[in-house]
Amino acid sequence: MVKTKTILIVDDEERTRQGLKKTLEIWGDGRYEIYSGSNGREALEICRKRRVDLLITDIQMPEMSGLQLLEALREISQEPVVIIISSYSEFEYAQRAIELGVKNYLLKPISKKRLTEAVEQAMEVVQSQERAGFIDKVVDKSLIEVNTEDTASTPIKEAMAYIQENINGQLSLRDVASHVHLNPSYFSALFKERTNLTFSEYVTRKKLQNAKKMLLTTNLSIEEVAEKVGYQTGKYFIKLFKDYEGTTPSKFRKTASSHSI
Structure with missing residues (x-):
C-alpha cells in the first residue's frame, strides 16, 4: 500500500514560498502532496494533522525559527527529512542544523535546478529510511x-x-x-x-x-x-x-x- 509522499515548504516570504511550491509542483507532476506554511507555528499545526516526509524550511522566521520548528517536531515524534533554506551562511546555523539531522543547507537565491536536485536527493533518503523501517517492523x-x-x-x-x-x-x-x-x-x-x-x-x-x-x-x-x-x-x-x-x-x-x- 504505497502512500503519496508529502512535502512541506515553510517560509515567511510569500513570494519565495509560492515560488518554491510552484517549482516543485511542476517537477513533481502529481507524485507528491505539497503543502506550505508561512511560519513555524503554522507548519507545526500541519504536521500535527498529517505525516510529513520532507520539510523545506527557512531558518530565520518570526515567532518560531526553522531550528525551533525542528526541535518542536521531535517532541511530537515527527522527524521528516529536512532541507534548510536561508539568506544567512553563519556557521552556527549550519552546525546546529546538522546536529538536528538536516540533510541539505541551501542559500538563497535558490535556482530551480539546485532545488530539484536537493529534493531528489532528500527523497532517496526518505525511501531508504522507509525500507529500513519496513524491515524493522516485519523481520522477527x-x-x-x-x-x-x-x-x-x-x-x-x-x-x-x-x-x-x-x-x-x-x-x-x-x-x-x-x-x-x-x-x-x-x-x-x-x-x-x-x-x-x-x-x-x-x-x-x-x-x-x-x-x-x-x-x-x-x-x-x-x-x-x-x-x-x-x-x-x-x-x-x-x-x-x-x-x-x-x-x-x-x-x-x-x-x-x-x-x-
Whole structure:
C-alpha cells in the first residue's frame, strides 16, 4: 500500500514560498502532496494533522525559527527529512542544523535546478529510511539470530530450507523430520538445541513474518492473510498474532501503515 509522499515548504516570504511550491509542483507532476506554511507555528499545526516526509524550511522566521520548528517536531515524534533554506551562511546555523539531522543547507537565491536536485536527493533518503523501517517492523529478530548463528548440523539446515519452501502450507514436525530422515523425537530435540526455538515456535514466527509483510503491502483481509500463510481460521491466526506481537493484525496494520510504507 504505497502512500503519496508529502512535502512541506515553510517560509515567511510569500513570494519565495509560492515560488518554491510552484517549482516543485511542476517537477513533481502529481507524485507528491505539497503543502506550505508561512511560519513555524503554522507548519507545526500541519504536521500535527498529517505525516510529513520532507520539510523545506527557512531558518530565520518570526515567532518560531526553522531550528525551533525542528526541535518542536521531535517532541511530537515527527522527524521528516529536512532541507534548510536561508539568506544567512553563519556557521552556527549550519552546525546546529546538522546536529538536528538536516540533510541539505541551501542559500538563497535558490535556482530551480539546485532545488530539484536537493529534493531528489532528500527523497532517496526518505525511501531508504522507509525500507529500513519496513524491515524493522516485519523481520522477527529471533529468526535473524537463528539464521546468523552457525547451525552446523546439516539436517537442521535442510529442515529450515524445507520449511521455507513450504511455509504457507501445513507443516508438521513429523513430516519435516521424515524429510531429513530423522526420528521425530530426536529431530525435535536437535532443532531446539541448534536454533534455541522449538519447531512449532520457529514455524509460527516464519508464518507471522510473512503475514506482517502482507498486512503492510496488500489490501487483503485478515482472513485472507491467515489463509495465505497457512492457517485454516482467521480466529486462530488472530490469537497467535496477538500472542507473539502483542497486538491484533488489524491494529498492527493500522499503526505501522500510519508511520510508513
